[in-house]
Amino acid sequence: MIVEIDPEASVPPYEQLRTQIAALIRSGELEVGTRLPSIRQLAGDLGLASGTVARAYRELESAGYVRGRVGQGTVVRAAPELAERERGERLTEAARAYATAARELGADLDSALTAVRRQFGG
Amino acid sequence: MASSSQQLALALAWMFAVPTLVLLAGFAPVGRGRLARFASPRDLTVTVTSGPVLITYLARVSRWRAVGGAAGWVAGGALALPGAYYFWGAAGYLVGALAAEIRTSVRLTPPDGPRRASLAVRRSGDYLSWGVRWGPVFVISAVALQLAGYLRWPSAGTLDVQPSEVLLGGTGVAVVTAVLWLSRWLIVRRPRPVLPDDLNAVDDEIRASSLQTIGGASLALMCLAAGDVMWDVTLDLDAPEPFNWIHSVLAFGVFAMALYAWFGVRVRARRLLRETTE
Numbered sequence: 001m002i003v004e005i006d007p008e009a010s011v012p013p014y015e016q017l018r019t020q021i022a023a024l025i026r027s028g029e030l031e032v033g034t035r036l037p038s039i040r041q042l043a044g045d046l047g048l049a050s051g052t053v054a055r056a057y058r059e060l061e062s063a064g065y066v067r068g069r070v071g072q073g074t075v076v077r078a079a080p081e082l083a084e085r086e087r088g089e090r091l092t093e094a095a096r097a098y099a100t101a102a103r104e105l106g107a108d109l110d111s112a113l114t115a116v117r118r119q120f121g122g
Numbered sequence: 123m124a125s126s127s128q129q130l131a132l133a134l135a136w137m138f139a140v141p142t143l144v145l146l147a148g149f150a151p152v153g154r155g156r157l158a159r160f161a162s163p164r165d166l167t168v169t170v171t172s173g174p175v176l177i178t179y180l181a182r183v184s185r186w187r188a189v190g191g192a193a194g195w196v197a198g199g200a201l202a203l204p205g206a207y208y209f210w211g212a213a214g215y216l217v218g219a220l221a222a223e224i225r226t227s228v229r230l231t232p233p234d235g236p237r238r239a240s241l242a243v244r245r246s247g248d249y250l251s252w253g254v255r256w257g258p259v260f261v262i263s264a265v266a267l268q269l270a271g272y273l274r275w276p277s278a279g280t281l282d283v284q285p286s287e288v289l290l291g292g293t294g295v296a297v298v299t300a301v302l303w304l305s306r307w308l309i310v311r312r313p314r315p316v317l318p319d320d321l322n323a324v325d326d327e328i329r330a331s332s333l334q335t336i337g338g339a340s341l342a343l344m345c346l347a348a349g350d351v352m353w354d355v356t357l358d359l360d361a362p363e364p365f366n367w368i369h370s371v372l373a374f375g376v377f378a379m380a381l382y383a384w385f386g387v388r389v390r391a392r393r394l395l396r397e398t399t400e
Contacts, residue, residue: 001241002316008235021241030241037243044313045239073243 001029005046010101013048017056019094025065026079036066036074137199137207141192144211148188152180163391164327172324179328183222183335190218209346212384216298216339220305223332227308238316246306249330253387254337257379258299258344264372265295265348268355271369275361287351294347298340305336331391338388345380352376 003020005013024030036042036057043053057074060066064080082090102112157176161168168176194214198207247255269288309329317325352373359369 002238003241004236004238006236024241035243037241040311041244042239042241044311045315046237047313048237 003042003046005048010104011097013046014052014055014059015097017042017046017053018059021056021060022063022065022079025076030076032076032078034076035072036076038073133199137196140207140211141195144188144192144195148184148191150184152177152184156180160327160331160391164330166323166327167320169320171318172320175321175324176328182226183219183332186218186222186225187215187335188218190221191215193218209343212339212343212346216301216336216343219332219336219339220301220308223305223308223336227312240314240316244310244314244329246310246333249310249326249333250337251334251387251390253383253390254334254341257337257341257383257387258302261341261344261348261376261379262295264376265291265352268352268369268372271361271365272355272359275359275365277358277360287354291347291351295344298344298347302337302340305340306333309333309336334390335388338383338386338390341383341387342380345376345383349373349376349380 001024003017005016007013009016011019021030021036030036037045039050039053039057042048043050046053057066057068061068061074065077066074067077068074098116099112102115107115157168157173157180160166160176160180191211191214194217195207195211197214198210309332312329314325352369356369356373359366361369
């Protein structure tokens with residue numbers, strides 16, 4: 001199970017990490033009860049500050065994806081059901097970030113949509 | 123009867139012969155045989171890419187450990203430090219082993235571009251054998267039991283075991299425990315990039331081997347420091363049977379454990395049973 005962070009990207013590293021772990025939990029690749037690495041371990045491996053990983057874990061916890069337990073570390077919980085409104089808000093937020101990145105790269109709408117379709121496997 | 127000059131020559135030979143042999147062994151090139159002795163008990167397949175990594179590791183750690191051990195042995199004799207040569211040799215070996223790990227664990231600048239990491243959990247317990255994990259607990263419990271017995275049944279005359287002696291032994295045990303903890307922290311937390319399977323396996327075995335060596339050496343030193351105090355307590359104890367017998371067995375047991383830790387635990391190849399998220 002690999003996560004990848006691009007420090008040069010417009011999306012902040014904690015958000016990249018949060019999104020990837022949330023996606024792994026939603027897809028079932030990270031099963032309920034799986035322990036995530038400690039903040040220090042993951043921060044060291046990714047060359048990030050501990051605070052960055054801690055923020056990603058905190059946001060995942062507040063969204064209900066993981067729970068932190070003293071002595072047990074951070075453990076995956078069942079993926080929370082998102083309300084329609086929340087899903088819409090998050091999608092808009094992610095689309096805004098993607099559109100910004102695509103504009104930075106000089107991509108037009110068609111190429112940006114093609115890239116999205118490819119990621120969806122369509 | 124040997125003259126004083128002959129005795130001096132013998133003492134000097136003893137002081138320098140062992141470190142010389144240790145240095146010669148430590149600086150010997152890493153050949154195929156040594157590589158196989160490391161890989162076989164661990165079921166490790168050495169590949170074209172993992173072989174050089176393993177050779178570099180084996181060469182580096184054995185040099186640092188040999189230099190540390192030899193320096194400790196010579197310093198113990200030259201500075202007339204209390205205790206036997208071998209104690210200071212083992213202490214130097216431990217310092218050398220730790221120095222090799224510190225040198226490897228120095229934080230490097232992260233590479234430019236995207237960075238990848240595995241979500242697999244690394245825990246020191248997965249890399250260590252039972253002896254290293256529970257040995258220190260056994261030693262500390264044995265010392266506590268021995269001292270409790272001594273407070274319950276002190277000798278009838280004056281007390282021969284001085285508080286300073288107990289304090290010195292306790293400090294030794296505390297220092298070695300700190301070294302053990304520091305090494306676990308350094309080795310397990312050392313950053314690991316995403317690597318191909320063969321290099322991942324070598325990386326795991328290197329971590330396990332380093333932890334096992336440092337753990338075994340720490341445990342041996344802990345046993346020697348604790349055993350010293352325990353033996354004095356046993357000699358000065360006025361306990362009824364079978365408590366007297368139990369205390370004697372405990373003291374012998376801790377000394378025997380020092381030998382087992384050095385010659386058994388320190389060099390033991392642990393087969394990794396890792397719980398991963400991969």
